[in-house]
Amino acid sequence: MKIRKAVFPVAGLGTRVLPATKAMPKEMLTIVDRPLIQYVVDEAKEAGIEHFVFVTGRNKGAIEDHFDRQFELDETLKARGKKAEMDLLAQFQPEAGAMSFTRQQAPLGLGHAVWCARDIVGDEPFAVVLPDELVLNTPGCLKQMMQAAEKLGPKSNVVAVEAVPDDMTHNYGICGVGQRHGEGKGSVFEIDGMVEKPPKGTAPSNLSITGRYILQPEIFKILETQERGAGGEIQLTDAMIGLSKSQKFYGLEFEGERHDCGSRAGFLRANIAFGMTRPDLRDGLRAEMKKHLGA
Numbered sequence: 526m527k528i529r530k531a532v533f534p535v536a537g538l539g540t541r542v543l544p545a546t547k548a549m550p551k552e553m554l555t556i557v558d559r560p561l562i563q564y565v566v567d568e569a570k571e572a573g574i575e576h577f578v579f580v581t582g583r584n585k586g587a588i589e590d591h592f593d594r595q596f597e598l599d600e601t602l603k604a605r606g607k608k609a610e611m612d613l614l615a616q617f618q619p620e621a622g623a624m625s626f627t628r629q630q631a632p633l634g635l636g637h638a639v640w641c642a643r644d645i646v647g648d649e650p651f652a653v654v655l656p657d658e659l660v661l662n663t664p665g666c667l668k669q670m671m672q673a674a675e676k677l678g679p680k681s682n683v684v685a686v687e688a689v690p691d692d693m694t695h696n697y698g699i700c701g702v703g704q705r706h707g708e709g710k711g712s713v714f715e716i717d718g719m720v721e722k723p724p725k726g727t728a729p730s731n732l733s734i735t736g737r738y739i740l741q742p743e744i745f746k747i748l749e750t751q752e753r754g755a756g757g758e759i760q761l762t763d764a765m766i767g768l769s770k771s772q773k774f775y776g777l778e779f780e781g782e783r784h785d786c787g788s789r790a791g792f793l794r795a796n797i798a799f800g801m802t803r804p805d806l807r808d809g810l811r812a813e814m815k816k817h818l819g820a
């Protein structure tokens with residue numbers, strides 16, 4: 526069954542990058558010249574997603590505005606003959622009716638945020654994409670997951686994973702590794718157990734869940750009664766553990782460089798990495814970095 530909808534949980538407060546996110550949604554932080562949310566929407570579009578579901582919260586209005594038309598801007602650009610800028614905006618303009626917004630009224634965790642999208646998603650498989658995490662690659666991470674999902678049986682769930690250093694596993698959802706279908710980047714394995722933020726020294730592997738999921742709609746029923754887990758929050762990972770008793774879960778070791786843009790260091794690194802892919806910026810950026818390195 527085609528995966529048409531993607532859920533973007535965007536209600537988080539962005540406390541890891543204060544004060545930048547005091548009055549601005551963290552999803553509007555800019556990597557080079559585009560807000561984070563634009564990158565993940567483009568990634569989903571590339572993967573064939575047709576409907577974009579945002580689970581927002583208070584002070585997140587800028588996200589909705591970003592995907593709307595900006596009448597004054599459009600008119601001014603037109604009057605001034607700024608064709609290149611008009612084309613740029615047109616390229617990012619979603620089709621009317623292709624986006625839905627719902628609110629998570631209290632910060633109860635990722636699992637609860639996804640559950641808030643249940644009526645909009647309905648009874649079909651869907652993707653979840655966390656905008657904090659950007660993956661630099663063509664094809665994008667979600668497209669790689671879609672391609673992997675096509676080869677797996679019906680009612681399969683797919684989670685993007687990446688190896689992290691052993692002393693970092695306590696920050697993530699971690700997957701146990703069952704039967705492998707191939708080795709290394711681009712390969713898929715059956716997930717044998719998952720744990721959200723395992724205490725240091727207890728992780729079943731070093732393969733972390735990276736914020737891209739393809740899930741079956743049965744997850745919503747489980748989320749409805751899911752108890753609070755790690756950090757006192759309703760965790761998506763815990764609901765996936767529940768669903769894994771009746772459906773298969775696969776991990777995809779995707780191709781590409783992952784950036785956690787919800788942290789200061791990750792955000793800076795992502796700006797450099799994405800900036801260096803831009804022919805119009807690369808040389809200037811390299812020269813500037815050399816200067817600061819004293820090289």
Ligand code: G1P
Nearest residue numbers: 635658697698733734735736762
């Ligand atoms: C969430 C998920 C976790 C995953 C992480 C990836 O955690 O619960 O399983 O590894 O995203 O970024 P959070 O970062 O919201 O604490």
